[in-house]
Amino acid sequence: MSSLLIQNGTIFDPSQNIERRADLLLRDGKVAAIGENLGPADQTIDAKGCYVTPGLIDVHVHFREPGDEEEETIASGAAAAVAGGFTTICCMPNTKPPLDNEGQIEFILRESQRVGLANVYPVGAITKGREGKELAEIGSMHERGAVAFSDDGVGVNDVSVMRKALQYSKMFDTVLMQHCEDHALGGGAMHAGVVSTTLGLGGIPAEAEQLMIARDCLLNRTIGCRYHVQHISTAWSVELIRQAKRDGQKVTAEVSPHHLLLTDECCRSYDTNFKMNPPLRTAADVTACIEGVKDGTIDILATDHAPHLAEEKELEFQYAPFGIIGLECALPLYLKALVEPGHISWMKLIEMMTIGGAKIVKLAKGTLAIGADADVTIIDPNLHWKIQPDHFAGKSRNCPFTDWRVRGRAVATVVGGKIKWQLQKTMHES
């Protein structure tokens, strides 16, 4: 069939604890060898000065298809993914209609195949219509290839429904991902604190998130379903998960770039690119999230890539939708938040962006073990560039990091042994 040789790079593979200068040979869509003097191959990439890692994985993105294709499609989202170095992503079910049945799950997988860029795996809804009332067909969707379940955008608010969801999902050993926000305490536009008080905006208190995490952990203590906290944002949330892990519970958590870098102070200008849910919190919360990453309380990094049209975001702050795009600038932002200040190593970062997510959604990916899927990301750790969403491959531009000068970027993305994206020289000249 075909072979690809990636030469002269430094291989980082946390799944095998490999960090060394070596070549990587991919053949017929699988990893064939790591070593020296490999080849010849049909195609060769010179990765001199670059890191060669398992393809990056993001278990939390929104691709808006079906329903809001003008914001993002599976095709444009997958293009954004590979441009950011991601080879595998999991898309949330809050589409129109939602991904709450096997037909929708099949549609996502089929469309992902047709597009042929990144691997796009669907996350099915926990409840029918994401309404939080009746369980969706979790078993059937699981069978068709839904890798996880979530009502993301909202939490499963009804405690009896959530209890049943945990009990029922346990049967399939799948993971329930929760958007943790108690409905009765939510409903605001930003973090409830001094800034929201100043701005006169309705607040989403930290307790809205903490209550649901605490509740779910209590429910799940005796059930033991795999439970994953999405986009964690508050200090006490980190502490709750730390305690649950200490108790031996099957709980995991993710954190997004913006919750590691930005605070509610950013909202002072009413710029809706700083409006997301969970909202930007305080500096103390950011510190606690970083601490959670350092001590392993937070398992993985996920962007919560949430595209919106400019005209939707150009509304009054309280009317504008929540969310920002993330895929194409996530890597350097994680580096800035976590690696550059010395909080974690490159190896740990790559673990949190590859095998960590793969384990949670039980995909045999995120590794460069011989015979594994040939999903590879080549990263130039020293490339300085300016974040300019106008040059992004995705459809939407709602990004609070515009014009940030950052360091580190994926320069080539390989999926199934084929080069799906390569950085053009002109793309980072600014």
Added chain:
Amino acid sequence: MPHTPLRWTRKHLLTLEALSADELRFVLDTADSFKEVSTRSVKKVPALRGRVVVNCFFEDSTRTRTSFALAAQRLSADLIDFSEKGSSISKGETLIDTARNIEAMGVDIIVIRHPAAGAADLLARTVNCSVVNAGDGAHEHPTQGLLDLYTIRERFGKIEGLKVAIVGDIVNSRVARSNLWALTKMGAEVILVGPPTLLSKSFEALGARVHHNFDEVIGEVDVINMLRVQFERIKTSQFPTVREFTRLFGLNQERFARCKKNVFVMHPGPMNRGIEISSTIADGPQSGILKQVTNGLAVRMAVLYLVTHSG
């Protein structure tokens, strides 16, 4: 009153948070000179002749809209009234589009009242004409803050050193926020009074004293600004009944008797008589309520004049 030599540079009036004490004083002094106009038989000056002011009200308002309209007319400006209840969304047009359309007609000032906090900021970022915030959600109501400041200064001859209590539904009040910024910048002490469900601790970070017991502070203040009770807060459990609210936070005769002798009572209106304030107090000699309305006109003339003469 010493005049501060100051060049007014603001094209918009969006908040009082952004204004310095000197700027606040400058607006008040400018209002002083416009107040005289209302005493003339021909109540008009040509300061804004040939200019166009648009009253853009997306929320019910009688006195603020009328006050701005009259202020514009006394400055000889052309006035357009664009009042549309509900958000721009409900009409299927965004606020920005509405504003661009109005601006395209060639206007000089948009006066905006809107239920969403930050609406005036959004507008100012979008259009090239001047924007005057006439109240944006629970954020700010700068001209109300200015007219309150003006009325207090008129009464006491100064602001510095005064103690001002603002009482009631603070968390939802743009009047409270604008007053808080203006008064503290000018050296007054602001005591916010209300139940914790309508007054969060966060206000301390904004420079206020936060108090939940009206009776404990009533004897020490020079000014009491009573806010309007919003009955819909009962449905959201922010207070249980009007009766209990009145008992705890209403300004009645019994409380009034324990105030300083020269206490000055204010209310931004419209009043719920017998609920947050007794009629005898509202209509009594220590009430500044109608003076507030009168002064509002002069203050708004000053604001409309200044934003079009910035540089």
